[in-house]
Amino acid sequence: MDIKNVCVIGSGIMGSGIAQLCATHGFNVNLVDIDIEILKNTKNSIEKNLERFFVLKNKISKKDAEKILNRINLNINRDEAVRDTQIVIEAVFEDMNLKQQLFSELDAICNKDVILASNTSSLSITDIALKSKLQERIVGIHFFNPAPVMKLIELIRGKKTSDEIFDRAKSFSESLNKTVVSVRDSPGFVTSRLIYVLCNEAVEILRKGIASAEDIDIACKLAFNFPMGPLELSDLVGNDIYFHIGRYLANTLGEKYQSSPLLKQMVEDGLLGRKSRKGFYEY
Ligand SMILES: NC(=O)c1ccc[n+]([C@@H]2O[C@H](COP(=O)([O-])OP(=O)(O)OC[C@H]3O[C@@H](n4cnc5c(N)ncnc54)[C@H](O)[C@@H]3O)[C@@H](O)[C@H]2O)c1
Structure with a gap:
């Protein structure tokens, strides 16, 4: 048809x-x-x-x-x-x-x-x-x-x-x-499962004060040839979306997918990324 x-x-x-x-x-x-x-x-x-x-x-x-x-x-x-x-x-x-x-x-x-x-x-x-x-x-x-x-x-x-x-x-x-x-069929499929882990780890690196958001993104872009850093990407996709993915992956695949407390806090504060004009960056 x-x-x-x-x-x-x-x-x-x-x-x-x-x-x-x-x-x-x-x-x-x-x-x-x-x-x-x-x-x-x-x-x-x-x-x-x-x-x-x-x-x-x-x-x-x-x-x-x-x-x-x-x-x-x-x-x-x-x-x-x-x-x-x-x-x-x-x-x-x-x-x-x-x-x-x-x-x-x-x-x-x-x-x-x-x-x-x-x-x-x-x-x-x-x-x-x-x-x-x-x-x-x-x-x-x-x-x-x-x-x-x-x-x-x-x-x-x-x-x-x-x-x-x-x-x-x-x-x-x-x-x-x-x-x-x-x-x-499997939670997160291929792409969301992989990118969630990367973005969530970037948020943890930021939370622990290991590097600034800008430096984390620059590091990933130049070290791995990514077109966009993980925090920029999280802002683009929506920090709430990654938070929900994390909760679902943790429930279905295991605790290791639990979201960073900073990601949770940002979602509660309405810092969703581009769609709310503020996330890891301001828009
Ligand atoms: N944002 C991304 O980068 C991205 C990428 C790939 C897939 N997705 C998936 O796409 C879906 C939508 O994500 P989004 O970022 O566009 O969300 P969004 O919040 O921008 O849009 C969702 C829309 O759905 C509407 N809606 C809610 N309930 C409805 C209903 N019962 N009938 C009709 N409309 C209804 C809302 O009013 C809203 O406009 C999600 O499942 C998400 O996981 C998102």
């Missing part, structure tokens, strides 16, 4: 990037959020991103940018938005109960051939699917931030994901011009 229409649920950092990416590759996108203000801002921010990173860099024309924007429809009504879509990509908060609830509600309203994808960065796809009647349709499509730019998609096969859905999700991901790696 050809994919023409995509529904993205959650229009935060990831959902809006995924919507932009899909629209850039010719898909019609219904973008849904429960928060009308967030939805309204989304189109503005996608417009700005297209202008700044694509039009001004001569990657696309102004006319193409308009066409891309016109392919994105904002919708506050989820049930209406998922109708007539061949793939639903969930990008709501990283919360197991919320995601389980969402997928269990999609059972009744999606068409029978739909691919149900979660963009979770760490939660088990098998567990996310547990309350759904369509467990074989649920797959992990893990995009990276910013979704329109980053080259990788981590494709996660839950215990019940069917071969057919996995293969179609792979073709869809490749049609977005991404390189796909296949991963068996």
Whole structure:
């Protein structure tokens, strides 16, 4: 079944990037959020991103940018938005109960051939699917931030994901011009498990006064040829996201994944990184 229409649920950092990416590759996108203000801002921010990173860099024309924007429809009504879509990509908060609830509600309203994808960065796809009647349709499509730019998609096969859905999700991901790696379901998959450990250790180094945030980031960039230091990255992804990943990994894989007390404190103080304009750095 050809994919023409995509529904993205959650229009935060990831959902809006995924919507932009899909629209850039010719898909019609219904973008849904429960928060009308967030939805309204989304189109503005996608417009700005297209202008700044694509039009001004001569990657696309102004006319193409308009066409891309016109392919994105904002919708506050989820049930209406998922109708007539061949793939639903969930990008709501990283919360197991919320995601389980969402997928269990999609059972009744999606068409029978739909691919149900979660963009979770760490939660088990098998567990996310547990309350759904369509467990074989649920797959992990893990995009990276910013979704329109980053080259990788981590494709996660839950215990019940069917071969057919996995293969179609792979073709869809490749049609977005991404390189796909296949991963068996396990907390944190490959990428989040690895990067969480690095970022959390960087926070511990900072907490113990071994080096400043700037020096930790410079050290990693120059020693390991990383494009970005771990604390800059944590600010970009969201310190709350890493904190939640840590809590989940500690619960599922063991104590050694426990977050640094400094990361916990920062999340409690609202120092979430770029999205709150303050984290390890000010923005
Ligand atoms: N931030 C990253 O770098 C990154 C990278 C890869 C994957 N992810 C994953 O993507 C998901 C979203 O992360 P984010 O950073 O975009 O979060 P975010 O907080 O920026 O956005 C989440 C959005 O979901 C909306 N939402 C919450 N409940 C909803 C519901 N029931 N229906 C519709 N919308 C709802 C919220 O209003 C919000 O706009 C998480 O699972 C996260 O782990 C994040």
